[in-house]
Amino acid sequence: xxxxxxxxxxxxxxxxxxxxxxxxxxxxxxxxxxxxxxxxxxxxxxxxxxxxxxxxxxxxxxxxxxxxxxxxxxxxxxxxxxxxxxxxxxxxxxxxxxxxxxxxxxxxxxxxxxxxxxxxxxxxxxxxxxxxxxxxxxxxxxxxxxxxxxxxxxxxxxxxxxxxxxxxxxxxxxxxxxxxxxxxxxxxxxxxxxxxxxxxxxxxx
Amino acid sequence: xxxxxxxxxxxxxxxxxxxxxxxxxxxxxxxxxxxxxxxxxxxxxxxxxxxxxxxxxxxxxxxxxxxxxxxxxxxxxxxxxxxxxxxxxxxxxxxxxxxxxxxxxxxxxxxxxxxxxxxxxxxxxxxxxxxxxxxxxxxxxxxxxxxxxxxxxxxxxxxxxxxxxxxxxxxxxxxxxxxxxxxxxxxxxxxxxxxxxxxxxxxxx
Numbered sequence: 001x002x003x004x005x006x007x008x009x010x011x012x013x014x015x016x017x018x019x020x021x022x023x024x025x026x027x028x029x030x031x032x033x034x035x036x037x038x039x040x041x042x043x044x045x046x047x048x049x050x051x052x053x054x055x056x057x058x059x060x061x062x063x064x065x066x067x068x069x070x071x072x073x074x075x076x077x078x079x080x081x082x083x084x085x086x087x088x089x090x091x092x093x094x095x096x097x098x099x100x101x102x103x104x105x106x107x108x109x110x111x112x113x114x115x116x117x118x119x120x121x122x123x124x125x126x127x128x129x130x131x132x133x134x135x136x137x138x139x140x141x142x143x144x145x146x147x148x149x150x151x152x153x154x155x156x157x158x159x160x161x162x163x164x165x166x167x168x169x170x171x172x173x174x175x176x177x178x179x180x181x182x183x184x185x186x187x188x189x190x191x192x193x194x195x196x197x198x199x200x201x202x203x204x205x
Numbered sequence: 206x207x208x209x210x211x212x213x214x215x216x217x218x219x220x221x222x223x224x225x226x227x228x229x230x231x232x233x234x235x236x237x238x239x240x241x242x243x244x245x246x247x248x249x250x251x252x253x254x255x256x257x258x259x260x261x262x263x264x265x266x267x268x269x270x271x272x273x274x275x276x277x278x279x280x281x282x283x284x285x286x287x288x289x290x291x292x293x294x295x296x297x298x299x300x301x302x303x304x305x306x307x308x309x310x311x312x313x314x315x316x317x318x319x320x321x322x323x324x325x326x327x328x329x330x331x332x333x334x335x336x337x338x339x340x341x342x343x344x345x346x347x348x349x350x351x352x353x354x355x356x357x358x359x360x361x362x363x364x365x366x367x368x369x370x371x372x373x374x375x376x377x378x379x380x381x382x383x384x385x386x387x388x389x390x391x392x393x394x395x396x397x398x399x400x401x402x403x404x405x406x407x408x409x410x
Contacts, residue, residue: 010307012278018263021256026244027237038301039231040260041267041276048264051226052257055245058223059253062246071246073217096243102215 015041064095067137069113069130071095079111086110088145089138091163093117093156097149109147112137117150117159126162135166148176152197220246269300272342274318274335276300284316291315293350294343296368298322298361302354314352317342322355322364331367340371353381357402 011019015037023033040048064070065077072078079098088109092098093116101107114129138146148163150156164174180198181190190198216224220242228238245253269275270282277283284303293314297303298321306312319334343351353368355361369379385403386395395403 010275010282010284010303012263012267012276014259014263014266014278015276017259021259025241027240032232034301034304035232036230037263038276038299040264041300043264045264048260052260054219054222054226055253055257055260058217058219058242059245059248059250061219062217070215071217071220071243073219077215079215094243095246096239098215099239 064113068111069095069115070098070111083108083110087143088147089134089141089143090147090149091134092149093151101149107147109145110141110143114150114159117153117155118162119155129159131163131166134163135170138167138172139170143172145173145175148174150176152179152193269318273316274300274320275303275316288313288315292348293352294339294346294348295352295354296339297354298356306354312352314350315346315348319355319364322358322360323367324360334364336368336371339368340375343372343377344375348377350378350380353379355381357384357398 009016018037018040019030019033021033022028022036023030025033028036040051043051061073062071063073065072065080067076067080070077070079074081079102086109088107089112090101090107090109091112091114092101093114095113098111098113101111112130112134114131114134116124116129118124118126118129137143146163146167148160150159160176167174178201179194180201181187181194214221223242223245224235224238226238227233227241228235230238233241245256248256266278267276268278270277270285272281272285275282275284279286284307291314293312294317295306295312295314296317296319297306298319300318303316303318306316317335317339319336319339321329321334323329323331323334342348351368351372353365355364365381372379383406384399385406386392386399
């Protein structure tokens with residue numbers, strides 16, 4: 001019987017490289033990355049090429065809108081282009097936060113993507129966000145209502161405060177999204193902070 | 206004030222296409238797919254190109270080993286190539302199942318990737334698996350022990366039974382992995398079937 005070597009790294013280098021790519025995605029751990037990479041190997045060549053091309057294509061064509069910083073593949077995004085003259089602007093942290101607004105159909109105004117929230121621990125100061133452009137846009141476009149939709153972390157709260165300060169003397173109504181019990185939630189499992197805010201914000205029937 | 210249109214599909218077509226690609230991966234839902242696609246847009250062009258190339262590269266170079274059907278980028282996989290003469294063969298469902306064996310270092314024999322388990326509901330019959338090749342390999346290589354490592358579903362059990370039948374008259378010891386309480390598991394949360402099997406398989410101290 002020949003010499004049998006010890007445990008070996010059975011994965012080809014090119015497969016390891018693909019696992020590493022998937023593992024570099026946010027929220028994807030080593031196990032999921034391995035599962036996804038092995039899955040790709042079971043796909044047809046045409047399938048893999050299409051995925052690869054769609055990735056390159058999106059990265060090449062999509063860029064931030066120069067007016068609102070939301071992702072677009074046009075010179076100016078369709079919302080900024082078509083809602084010229086709208087008098088409200090909704091401030092969100094990132095481009096994907098626009099999707100649920102548009103899906104609900106409740107809001108017909110403009111958006112502004114801040115590019116994050118102030119977070120000293122992560123090294124994100126006001127200078128990393130598009131704050132001056134927001135103030136400028138509010139002033140020059142005669143915006144009447146600013147809707148803050150920045151989530152409910154302490155960082156979001158201090159960013160909201162910063163925006164409020166920068167708009168001192170500017171005649172614009174400032175609102176933020178309501179906080180409370182989400183739809184379909186079982187009261188038993190609602191966390192303390194949400195309950196606190198839902199109770200504080202209770203309304204008469 | 207100009208006419209303000211209704212809710213719109215705010216995502217560029219190329220971004221939608223990338224979201225669809227991610228959503229087509231196993232275990233990745235629509236929300237995660239959107240998150241991953243938006244994340245890719247924040248990456249540098251070089252990063253995206255490297256990811257895309259690693260995907261193409263893996264799909265091009267990696268193929269099933271002609272002997273064991275495990276993924277490899279060589280003519281014959283390093284395990285089949287280096288463990289010639291080993292007298293045991295471990296049968297797994299898919300190529301990635303080899304990884305935990307090699308990582309543990311407990312096993313120094315050959316592997317055989319079946320390509321699935323018999324599952325009539327999913328339209329997978331014995332003819333879709335590499336069963337005849339397995340029997341052939343056991344016979345021609347003088348394998349002494351067949352270790353079944355097919356998981357513990359009813360489908361895996363019936364596949365094991367089928368293999369057992371196909372080997373009628375072949376002088377090979379057949380074993381399967383032990384079933385019981387996994388390491389680090391809290392007994393309180395062990396499911397009934399695992400507990401049943403752990404109790405049935407209890408050993409003297």
